[in-house]
Amino acid sequence: MMQSLVHLGRNAIDRISTLGRAAQLIWGAIIAVPQPVKNTPLLIRQMYVVGVQSFLIVAVSGLFIGMVMALQSYTVLIDYGAEDSLGPMVALSLLRELGPVVTALLFAGRAGSALTAEIGLMKATEQLSSLEMMAIDPLRRIIAPRFWAGVLTMPMLALIFSAIGILGGKFVGVDWLGVDQGSYWSVMQASVEFHQDVVNGFIKSLVFAAVVTWIAVFNGYDCEPTSEGISAATTKTVVHSSLAVLGLDFILTALMFGL
Amino acid sequence: MLSRKIELLVGLFVAVAIAAGLMLSLYVANQGISGDQETYQLKAKFDNIGGLKVRSAVKVGGVVIGRVADISLDKKNFTPVVTLDISTKYQDFPETSSVAILTSGLLGEQYIGLQPGFSFDGIGTLKDGDFVEDTKSALVLEDLIGQFLFSKNKD
Numbered sequence: 001m002m003q004s005l006v007h008l009g010r011n012a013i014d015r016i017s018t019l020g021r022a023a024q025l026i027w028g029a030i031i032a033v034p035q036p037v038k039n040t041p042l043l044i045r046q047m048y049v050v051g052v053q054s055f056l057i058v059a060v061s062g063l064f065i066g067m068v069m070a071l072q073s074y075t076v077l078i079d080y081g082a083e084d085s086l087g088p089m090v091a092l093s094l095l096r097e098l099g100p101v102v103t104a105l106l107f108a109g110r111a112g113s114a115l116t117a118e119i120g121l122m123k124a125t126e127q128l129s130s131l132e133m134m135a136i137d138p139l140r141r142i143i144a145p146r147f148w149a150g151v152l153t154m155p156m157l158a159l160i161f162s163a164i165g166i167l168g169g170k171f172v173g174v175d176w177l178g179v180d181q182g183s184y185w186s187v188m189q190a191s192v193e194f195h196q197d198v199v200n201g202f203i204k205s206l207v208f209a210a211v212v213t214w215i216a217v218f219n220g221y222d223c224e225p226t227s228e229g230i231s232a233a234t235t236k237t238v239v240h241s242s243l244a245v246l247g248l249d250f251i252l253t254a255l256m257f258g259l
Numbered sequence: 260m261l262s263r264k265i266e267l268l269v270g271l272f273v274a275v276a277i278a279a280g281l282m283l284s285l286y287v288a289n290q291g292i293s294g295d296q297e298t299y300q301l302k303a304k305f306d307n308i309g310g311l312k313v314r315s316a317v318k319v320g321g322v323v324i325g326r327v328a329d330i331s332l333d334k335k336n337f338t339p340v341v342t343l344d345i346s347t348k349y350q351d352f353p354e355t356s357s358v359a360i361l362t363s364g365l366l367g368e369q370y371i372g373l374q375p376g377f378s379f380d381g382i383g384t385l386k387d388g389d390f391v392e393d394t395k396s397a398l399v400l401e402d403l404i405g406q407f408l409f410s411k412n413k414d
Contacts, residue, residue, distance in 0.1 A: 048265045052272045091287055156276030163279035166287060185286075193314070194288040 022218045028139040029147055029217075035140065042145040050111045050146065051153025055160070057110055058103055062161035065098060066090060066168030074177050083179050087188030090169035091162075095192065095201045096257070099162035101249050104208035107154050108241040112216035115146055116237040119220025120230035128221075143217050150213030151206070158205035200256045207248060212241040298325060298344040299387040303358045308339045309369055309397025311360055316370040317343050324349045327371065343371065352385045353378035357393035369397060 073089045119142065122128050128138045166188075173179040192198070216237045223233035308330065317325040325345035333340050343358075355376025362369050376393075378384070385391065 044266060044269050047269050047272070052268045055272060055275075095283065095287075153272070156273065156279075159276055159279040159283060163282050163287075166283075188287060190316070192288045194284055198283050198288050 018222070021222055022214070025139065025143065025218050025221055026147070026214060028137070029143040039140070039145055042141070043148055046145045046149035047153055050115070050149045051157065054107060054110045054153070054157060057106055058157045058161050059164050061102060061106060062094075062099075062164035063168040065102065066094065066165030067172045069093060069098075069165070070169035070172040070177070074173060074179070083173075083177075084183040084187050086169070086173045086179050087184040087186075088191040090173070091166050091188045091192050092197060094162040094165040094169075095197045097249070097253070099158045099165070100201055100205035100208055101245060103154065103158040103161045103205060104212055104245040105242055107150075107157065107209075108212045108216070108238055108245070111150065112212050112237050112241055113234045115150070115213070115216040116220040116223070116234045117230060119143070119146075119217060120223040120225075120233050123221065123223060124225040124227070124230060126225075143221060146217055147213050150216070151209045154209030154212070155202055155205040158201070162201070196257075204249070204252050204256075207252060208245050211244050211248060215241045215244065297347040298328075299347055299350070300328065301343045301345055301385055301387075301389055301391055303341050303343065303371075303391040303394050304333065304338050305341060305360065305394050305396045306338060307396040307399060308341060309360055309362075309399055311341065311369045311371070311397065315368065317345060317373060318370055319349070319373045319375065324373070341371070350384070352376075354383050354385060354389075355393070356385065356391060357395065358391050359395035360397035362398065 069090050070086060073086055074083060077083045077085055077089070119128075122142065128142065131138045131141060170181075170184060174181045174184050219233040219237045219240070223229045311327060311330065313327055313330060315327045316323045317327065325343055327341055328344040329342040331340050331342075332338070352373065353376045355378070357374045357376065359372045359374070360369055361372040373391075376382075
């Protein structure tokens, strides 16, 4: 009885102190004294690693998800003679939900795990300690550019995902299944609202970007400096950021579209 | 050192992202008549608005000239009051104009159809805040079926 209470307490303290360390990391990396000029080359390099290299997987999944959605919706909508609503169906689901969420999940798997492993290995091979020995703050030199690169590139990837998905839906719906090209676009334009759909989707992906990248860099920075520690941290990054994205998605959707 | 190739690829990536954003905002969302344009307001009282929603279209002969801005209930006689945002591009509808709640297709979205009236001497034009007097309510399918059954029974 006593023992299990002690266990519970120790667990709780561990969790809370982890949260505290994560907050400290983000404070040290981004809020305390930003140095935009000195860090721009580092940022661009990380945008390449984090963003450009994720481009292909995001583009291909966007294309296929758009095509599958058009195909599935068409078989249902044709029963009601409502195949003209294919455009808004594809566009709204991509802009509001699938664009931000699927991009965030892919990003967590493709870029987040790589960030964790890279930073974790730097810690295991004591590169971070040597930076500190040379009076270079690893939070600013290593963490900050990676965090900002994630926050900047993921919303862009989500936009690309949605745009390519809508084009993919057009290939299947219009070019293959024979939905009228004019009604695909015009009904879509009539029902997609700029603020309600495009901007809210963008805000969602911005929030997901910050959360996923934060989880990734923190798990790398906080990992146990052994090979098991790195592998555990990488797994943690993918699991935690996927769960965080799905949970936050519900909350954001309820706030944006609930009423 | 940063290689030129990386800078080029990042630049290309950002350009593609901007193109995607532009496509989504201009082509997919088509910022037609919305809050950015100058509008004036007309009001209309209906008996029943059916499934009309805020942001439903207002059309004249099929051309979208505005959107429904607000739907509320008149406090005195409990009838729905619909406020319409009409683009200032389309002005000077005669006071004899009528509005009706119409449905696009059999089960489609409901919208407001504005039918411009005749204008002759002594008839003014609709200005900001005016009420459109002549209104036709939404056709509610259930009422229609009820009427049909009722008239069948009488035979």
